[in-house]
Amino acid sequence: MGDRPESKRSAGGKRYDRERLFLPPDDDLAPNRPGETLRARLDMSRNGRFALMLARLLGRRPVEDRWRGALAAEQLVGAALDGLTAGGWEVVHSIVLPGDAVISHLLIGPGGVFCVEAEQARGTRVEVGGDVAAGARERWPCPYVRRARQSAARSSLVLSHGCGFLVQARPVLVLVGAADVEVAASVEDVRVLREREVPGLGALGGVLRPDRVERIHTVARDRRVWLRA
16 A cells, blocks of 8 residues: 555564565675674774784884774674664664764664764773763863764764654764763763663663664665765
């Protein structure tokens, strides 16, 4: 009836619409692992083990070390998000946007849509305010809050266009390994968590019906819709 996509059930009883069933494999983001883009960067790095060791001995911090730290953070948060799928949530990892920006994780479920950014805090106390987060071991504030907001805003636009109805993606910033976190009132629009608090997102509800979760996830996992971001 009308132009609504047909649907059927898999062997496990879960409904899949026609768009999901026939999404070309190269355009399906569902198989992405947490930190997929960081893995690719590390695999393509031309610096061998000796060059990395020499840089460390000279007091330099190779960019590969930063990538590995970021990858560890994304893997930890991604595993926690994947653990929510039994409760009616869906997750898409490592979404690449035009301009090489990357959305670390997109969480879709009963409590809404969350654009989750994982950042390594390395055991320090972090103060979050305005557009930045500043840790005791950092020489300057990091624009983590700004990036989380921008990713959520772009996600909202792309998903709303692809779904044909308004989708509001809310920003979440996870500070992995932070010893303590202090959040200013100016950041009330961004949910700031430590990694152990991530499973708590699964308790949120009352925002999206299962059919809306399914539709948003179908659109979100299509690489082609993000090319318009």
